[in-house]
Amino acid sequence: MTTLGITNGVVLQPDLSVSKSDVLIDQSSGEIIDVDPEIGMSGDRQLDATDSLVIPGLINAHTHVAMTLLRGYADDKPLETWLREDIWPAEAELTAEDVRAGARLGMAEMIRSGTAGFADMYFHVPAIGDAVEAAGMRARLGHGIITVGKTDAEIESDVEEGIRVARKLGSERVSTALMPHSLTTVTETTLTTVIERAREMDVPVHSHVSETTAEVEPIIEERDVRPVEYARSCGHLQPEDFIAHAVHIDTEEIERLADTGTGVVHCPASNMKLASGMAPVQAMLDAGVTVGLGTDGVASNNDLDMFDEIRDAAMIGKLAAEDASALAAPDVVRMATQGSADCVGFESGRIESGAPADLAVLSLDAPHLTPAHDLVSHLAYAATGSDVRHTICDGQILMRERELLTIDEATAREEATKRAEELIARAEA
Numbered sequence: 001m002t003t004l005g006i007t008n009g010v011v012l013q014p015d016l017s018v019s020k021s022d023v024l025i026d027q028s029s030g031e032i033i034d035v036d037p038e039i040g041m042s043g044d045r046q047l048d049a050t051d052s053l054v055i056p057g058l059i060n061a062h063t064h065v066a067m068t069l070l071r072g073y074a075d076d077k078p079l080e081t082w083l084r085e086d087i088w089p090a091e092a093e094l095t096a097e098d099v100r101a102g103a104r105l106g107m108a109e110m111i112r113s114g115t116a117g118f119a120d121m122y123f124h125v126p127a128i129g130d131a132v133e134a135a136g137m138r139a140r141l142g143h144g145i146i147t148v149g150k151t152d153a154e155i156e157s158d159v160e161e162g163i164r165v166a167r168k169l170g171s172e173r174v175s176t177a178l179m180p181h182s183l184t185t186v187t188e189t190t191l192t193t194v195i196e197r198a199r200e201m202d203v204p205v206h207s208h209v210s211e212t213t214a215e216v217e218p219i220i221e222e223r224d225v226r227p228v229e230y231a232r233s234c235g236h237l238q239p240e241d242f243i244a245h246a247v248h249i250d251t252e253e254i255e256r257l258a259d260t261g262t263g264v265v266h267c268p269a270s271n272m273k274l275a276s277g278m279a280p281v282q283a284m285l286d287a288g289v290t291v292g293l294g295t296d297g298v299a300s301n302n303d304l305d306m307f308d309e310i311r312d313a314a315m316i317g318k319l320a321a322e323d324a325s326a327l328a329a330p331d332v333v334r335m336a337t338q339g340s341a342d343c344v345g346f347e348s349g350r351i352e353s354g355a356p357a358d359l360a361v362l363s364l365d366a367p368h369l370t371p372a373h374d375l376v377s378h379l380a381y382a383a384t385g386s387d388v389r390h391t392i393c394d395g396q397i398l399m400r401e402r403e404l405l406t407i408d409e410a411t412a413r414e415e416a417t418k419r420a421e422e423l424i425a426r427a428e429a
């Protein structure tokens with residue numbers, strides 16, 4: 001056993017109180033051994049947290065990480081137009097090596113902003129899995145299954161790919177799910193089949209649900225039920241499942257999501273940028289829905305900094321509820337840690353003995369974090385990703401004093417830049 005002590009800082013506890021404490025980690029098992037002010041220098045190694053706040057490594061519960069290659073490529077359009085006119089044609093040209101490079105760049109950005117774990121829906125998933133193993137992050141990965149615009153043979157091979165990927169992946173840090181893209185881009189037959197397979201394989205189902213009104217109306221017209229009920233009738237919405245967005249849902253649907261224990265991943269920046277709408281997040285929290293937080297893909301955000309997302313969630317949550325007390329600081333901080341962990345099915349998100357050692361250490365030594373009346377308020381409203389000093393996942397240090405240890409940042413940026421340029425040249429040829 002090799003132990004690492006994170007010393008001399010203040011720690012965000014699972015009840016969101018903050019107290020002066022050290023954290024002792026077993027680097028061999030990747031677990032937190034103890035959280036105690038008396039640990040001092042007793043670890044085999046130390047990581048300094050003087051003038052710093054130790055928080056659970058943030059969890060980005062819904063993204064498409066390789067979309068970093070499309071950052072800034074197509075902005076200022078609504079979802080359907082944006083996907084059909086710009087994103088899908090460019091994605092059609094993506095190779096496995098492009099996706100690997102995009103994932104590596106995205107993980108560099110996430111680690112630099114204190115994110116230790118994420119859930120990802122994309123394609124060429126084995127390349128993402130390799131990149132995650134190398135970068136040392138925690139991830140739940142799945143192949144996005146889509147039927148719209150595909151022949152029966154293409155649909156069959158897409159479903160097979162989803163299942164193959166989910167069977168193949170699986171390690172200490174990399175887990176899987178079956179990921180039918182959305183209720184309107186996947187036919188009922190395929191959706192039902194995929195969900196049945198997920199139950200047989202004992203993996204969660206993750207999909208996009210009711211992101212825009214354009215996804216709600218066709219379901220009501222065709223089936224005379226709202227999307228959440230339709231999803232449930234297809235076998236979706238088990239407690240281990242998690243859905244992204246849930247912007248356009250009514251009170252009954254909120255009750256249903258609370259009853260089924262399905263996680264909802266709120267993506268406020270993407271919802272604002274694509275003008276998709278304001279999710280009723282405070283109503284979901286009041287009803288007892290498990291709510292996590294995600295950036296969605298970079299092309300609709302346009303970054304992977306979860307501190308932005310936390311603040312956006314608080315701001316839009318107040319507007320949506322027309323109530324300044326809605327989505328209070330502890331609510332949004334909880335969403336990015338415990339809420340996301342509960343959605344995605346990670347044991348992390350809490351600093352306590354026995355939990356995975358996924359942590360971020362933020363420097364408080366900055367004008368924008370002074371004075372320190374309330375550090376949870378600072379996490380929600382004032383901190384940014386660049387305040388993160390160290391990021392740790394599974395007991396391993398991924399960034400120390402802002403230096404990435406598992407990704408060569410210059411190479412990652414260079415390769416992503418070159419591949420992104422070539423990708424766009426192919427797509428526009």
Ligand SMILES: N[C@@H](CCSC[C@H]1O[C@@H](n2cnc3c(=O)[nH]cnc32)[C@H](O)[C@@H]1O)C(=O)O
Pocket residue numbers: 064079083087088091121122123143144145146158181208211270296297300
């Ligand atoms: N496009 C793949 C499978 C889907 S992967 C997940 C997809 O979600 C897309 N995506 C990104 N952001 C959003 C969003 O906000 N809503 C819906 N889809 C999105 C993303 O571009 C990607 O194509 C295929 O044709 O086989």
Ligand SMILES: [Zn+2]
Pocket residue numbers: 062063064208244296297
């Ligand atoms: Zn998405």
